[in-house]
Amino acid sequence: MNKLNLFMKASRFRVIPVMIIPVILGAMGAYAWEGIFHPFLFVITLVGAGAAHLFSNMINDLWDFRNGVDVAAKETASTISTNSGYLANGIVTERIFAALTWMLLGIALICGIILSFYTGWGVLIFGGIGALIAYFYVAPPLKFGYRGKGYSEVAILVSFGILPVMGTYFVQTLQFDYRALMLSLPIGLLTTLILFNHHFLHWQSDKESGKLTLVVVWGERRALQISKFLLILAYLSLLVCVIIGVMPIYVLLALVTFLPVYKVYKQLQDKNPSQAYLPLLGASLKAAIRCGLLMSISLLIQGIFQ
Numbered sequence: 001m002n003k004l005n006l007f008m009k010a011s012r013f014r015v016i017p018v019m020i021i022p023v024i025l026g027a028m029g030a031y032a033w034e035g036i037f038h039p040f041l042f043v044i045t046l047v048g049a050g051a052a053h054l055f056s057n058m059i060n061d062l063w064d065f066r067n068g069v070d071v072a073a074k075e076t077a078s079t080i081s082t083n084s085g086y087l088a089n090g091i092v093t094e095r096i097f098a099a100l101t102w103m104l105l106g107i108a109l110i111c112g113i114i115l116s117f118y119t120g121w122g123v124l125i126f127g128g129i130g131a132l133i134a135y136f137y138v139a140p141p142l143k144f145g146y147r148g149k150g151y152s153e154v155a156i157l158v159s160f161g162i163l164p165v166m167g168t169y170f171v172q173t174l175q176f177d178y179r180a181l182m183l184s185l186p187i188g189l190l191t192t193l194i195l196f197n198h199h200f201l202h203w204q205s206d207k208e209s210g211k212l213t214l215v216v217v218w219g220e221r222r223a224l225q226i227s228k229f230l231l232i233l234a235y236l237s238l239l240v241c242v243i244i245g246v247m248p249i250y251v252l253l254a255l256v257t258f259l260p261v262y263k264v265y266k267q268l269q270d271k272n273p274s275q276a277y278l279p280l281l282g283a284s285l286k287a288a289i290r291c292g293l294l295m296s297i298s299l300l301i302q303g304i305f306q
């Protein structure tokens, strides 16, 4: 495997759309509501937020390895491991992995500093909160992603919804706006659903290594009910956005992206083998990407024609 492929897998690059889309949404909100779009600031925000996301993925692997979670996932037969496995399998040394991880935070920080020249240092507060959430999600003493109290779900809603949508909107307009907060909810909740559903794949090894996710604490049946509830909540928040005028009526077309996920739920029983959850994870990822893109396109159309 060449170095680029190695890096892409180590940083879980394939899930980068869950950060790109909220950044696009924040920018499209600024364009639709205020007629403002700064391409240079947009590109720097995109690179900075993307690097922060990849940093969060790699710091997660690094501490999961140090905490013994990745090794347990590798050794538990009934489990599908979702980390790169490079550290657990000794393919990359911990030192190189850590250097790459901190380099990504460095890139995010440089982008934040560039943006702060144009927008003021407030932008670093958004980035700083995100960086702290990413680090203490897995790192001691907090390790709040391992506590099974729903902190990780709130962290994902904030990190992949509220912070990037409101942060990008702030970079473009220098304003805080409740509309950007509302806009962040459907996409933030759909990304929370992805994280929630991916815990079904390896809850047995999480349990063994003491990593308490909500699936471990509640069991599959109850966790599946919460998963469905999260899906409904995401699309309800989209509806609310239309009702209060944050998004145009034609964004309701995005409601169809609900259907493939709904179909997968119908195929699941109260308890399922790990493999059975792969289609659920795939369908949730597709729903977030498709719904987020349709929301962005709707705001773009609104901006062009008003």
Ligand SMILES: CC(C)=CCC/C(C)=C/CC/C(C)=C/CC/C(C)=C/CC/C(C)=C/CC/C(C)=C/CC/C(C)=C/CC/C(C)=C/COP(=O)(O)OP(=O)(O)O
Residues within 6 Å of the ligand: 023, 044, 045, 046, 047, 048, 049, 050, 052, 053, 054, 056, 057, 060, 061, 064, 082, 083, 105, 108, 109, 111, 112, 113, 115, 123, 124, 125, 126, 127, 128, 129, 130, 131, 133, 134, 137, 145, 155, 156, 159, 160, 163, 164, 165, 167, 168, 171, 195, 198, 202
């Ligand atoms: C020191 C300092 C100020 C640093 C700032 C650096 C920084 C981040 C700068 C950004 C500057 C920019 C671009 C500002 C512009 C305005 C914007 C867009 C602001 C938003 C910033 C931003 C992107 C914040 C979000 C940061 C992120 C991505 C946080 C992630 C948090 C989080 C909980 C991640 C978990 C990810 C993973 C892998 C979960 C799954 O793991 P796990 O549950 O263990 O399961 P598994 O078994 O699969 O490992």
